[in-house]
Amino acid sequence: MSGQKRGNSNAEGEFLWLVSLSDLMILLFVFFVVMVSISYKKIRKSDFESFAASLRHEQAPKSPLDQVESQVKKLVQDRALEKEVSVAQTDDAVLIAINEQVLFPSAEYRLNGNGTALLQQLATILETVPEPYRVGIEGHTDDVPVHTSSIQDNWALAAMRAHSVLRALGLSPSVLRRTILMSYGEMQPVAPNRAPSGEAINENRSKNRRVTLRIF
Numbered sequence: 001m002s003g004q005k006r007g008n009s010n011a012e013g014e015f016l017w018l019v020s021l022s023d024l025m026i027l028l029f030v031f032f033v034v035m036v037s038i039s040y041k042k043i044r045k046s047d048f049e050s051f052a053a054s055l056r057h058e059q060a061p062k063s064p065l066d067q068v069e070s071q072v073k074k075l076v077q078d079r080a081l082e083k084e085v086s087v088a089q090t091d092d093a094v095l096i097a098i099n100e101q102v103l104f105p106s107a108e109y110r111l112n113g114n115g116t117a118l119l120q121q122l123a124t125i126l127e128t129v130p131e132p133y134r135v136g137i138e139g140h141t142d143d144v145p146v147h148t149s150s151i152q153d154n155w156a157l158a159a160m161r162a163h164s165v166l167r168a169l170g171l172s173p174s175v176l177r178r179t180i181l182m183s184y185g186e187m188q189p190v191a192p193n194r195a196p197s198g199e200a201i202n203e204n205r206s207k208n209r210r211v212t213l214r215i216f
Contacts, residue, residue: 064130068215069094071125079118093216096122097190100209107146109160116168122213123169129215134178135171136214137162142205143186143193159183165211 062070069089076085084099100106103115111119126135139158151157162181171179186193191204 064128064133065089065094065215068125068129071128072096072122075121075125081118085118093214096213096215097210098212099206100211101206103165103211104161107148107151107157109151109157109164111164111168119165119168120170123171126169126213126215127172127175129175131174131178134180134216135175136180136182136212136216137165138182138184138212138214139165140184140188140208140210140212141186142189142208144205154185155183158185161211165213 066089069087072087072094076082076087081102084102086095086097088095088097098115098118102118103111105112129135139160139162141154141158143154146154146157151160159181162183166179166181186208189204189208190210191207192201193205193208194200
């Protein structure tokens with residue numbers, strides 16, 4: 001009998017450490033809950049939303065629009081054209097706005113050398129855009145009237161510039177049949193051409209003279 005009692009006593013003693021470990025885990029859990037409750041008051045709702053959005057962005061596979069945006073932004077950075085070329089993505093499109101000075105002399109529709117080289121690099125990216133995505137080439141001007149022997153008005157200038165860009169891109173037939181030319185003239189400025197007093201804002205006019213590539 002005494003041997004059996006000693007055996008039971010030893011067996012019980014072997015598991016005493018588990019009781020201490022469980023107590024420690026409970027204390028750690030309580031400490032963690034207290035710390036979280038204290039820090040929670042300092043965390044804004046927007047922080048949680050931003051964190052959740054970043055997780056969704058990392059987990060979601062890149063769409064063709066995401067890939068185009070990423071490639072064009074890298075090209076713009078490599079060529080140090082951040083001030084002249086803007087790249088943005090909306091819910092259903094990627095917009096690449098190229099300022100006039102990169103592509104054309106003032107009031108001209110014939111491309112300069114730097115503009116042609118940039119468009120040829122952009123064409124390589126556009127060729128990767130799969131169906132059913134389309135490519136829009138949009139011509140925009142400021143509000144200064146244009147009239148020469150070959151250009152009747154801003155609508156014509158914007159249209160001819162869009163056409164020059166299309167020709168320089170040299171797109172393959174598979175992409176070309178999904179390409180649309182659009183002329184907006186002065187009707188879609190990104191900034192007011194004039195102040196409320198009527199005075200011209202030259203900086204804004206410069207921004208409005210552009211060609212936009214829309215992948216949608």
